[in-house]
Amino acid sequence: MKIVEFLRIPLFQRAMLGAFLAGSTLSLLGVVVVTANLTTIRFALMHLALLGGAVALAFKLPLLAGALGGIMVASLILGPWAERFKIDPGMMSAYLMTGSLGFAFILFYRAGVPAMEVFSLFTGGLLLLNLNDLFVLLFLGVVVLFVFWAFYYEIELFLYDQEMAEALGVPIRLLQTGLIFLTGLAIGVAMRVVGALMVDAIIVIPALTALSFARGLKEGLIFTSLFGVIASVGGLFLSMGADLPVGASITVSAVALLAIVNLLKNKLNFRRRS
């Protein structure tokens, strides 16, 4: 079957749209994760989304709703509660990561969730996206774009130097909580697209690729979005053309892009030096 023929099938059309939306918008939050040292918190969010997904599978609820429920709880714990009850978000992340994974597997075992369903939680289901999933993806994408447009300079200040941002009067606690919450939602939705194990292919790797050469936040965001689309849509094409799993193909495309950009950058730097 040729790729053009695939694209006539509604299932692939939805997958294509989903890949484009996730790659172009959700990836933008990777810039926050990479530059604001939220990597540990992102892991914790991912694991609680996984636990939420496990609860959804065990009680036969929509997977995405379960994942988003888990994210909401995690965002509260790592955001306002961490501030109020003087919890160290780094330490709490460690508890949440291991604890939620343990609970998730106990739930799978006790509820007798079929292995294939558990597997889909880890590897994603871009080809299984329904219209509701696409609406959630579109809504979240619009919210992400709006936040970056409306609070561009506040986010820039927050990512550049939090001490400076605070001195200028940026409400950094509120901004941080909002960004953690939004990142959590993006992780929950990205889990549906590429699976829990490969969320970084959409959330972190495009941003890492772009920030390795971008000269400002604007450039960083534009290239992150571009690399996000190339990795997710390119990965989908790769999976169709070579008959490979979709989530894994997207991940491999993102990693290949990162490697190519870094190689080119090193080559250019080497030429400049010599």
Place this chain on the structure above:
Amino acid sequence: MRKEILALNKIAIGYDKKPIQTALSFKLEKGEALGVVGPNGSGKTTLFKTILGVIPPLDGEITFAGKQVKTTIDRNWARSSIGYVPQGRNRGKLPLTVEEMVLLGRWGSHFSCFRRPGTDDWSKTQEALEIMDLTNLKKRDCRNLSGGEYQRAVIARALAREASLLLLDEPTTFLDLQSRQEFITLLTDLREELGLSILIVSHHREELENLTDRVLLLEREKRGALL
């Protein structure tokens, strides 16, 4: 008589209702420079955060340009005329050009959420870059500047804010001897030319002697004393 820019009247500073300094009083006039010295934990940075309105004073009152600072609106208003210069250790992971970094100095005083920077903001940014002789470096990534260049860029950011008071928190800690001397000369010139008021924390006594008119000595759990 010179105009009073900042006055602290018997203020207590600290965190979580635990005072680090109590009954601290001093005044700073326009164009005056005051040095702040004291051991670690004596509240130097807390004092700056209190003046900036990041943490509220536990007691006493702060007056800025003749107006008592009480509410959030007052604090935002006072903050819009203050330029803060940190140590310069934290360059972050975000790629940011010098020009963009200097422009950010105008946040909160001339633009903010939903009020984007206009032509005036960009022209003031260029002006500040010119004053600090950074025009040729404006497209350079901040993280790739030398220590001296970076601190000049930070001063440019305070100038772009059109600040009347500069708060400098150990600004020369990470500079070599030559850059330190150049930086202090630059501050002395700016103070004379632009009539800036300066409050500076430093561990280098010779810097304070060259730049400041008076020195405030902070000691742990004691009242600050003007030397």
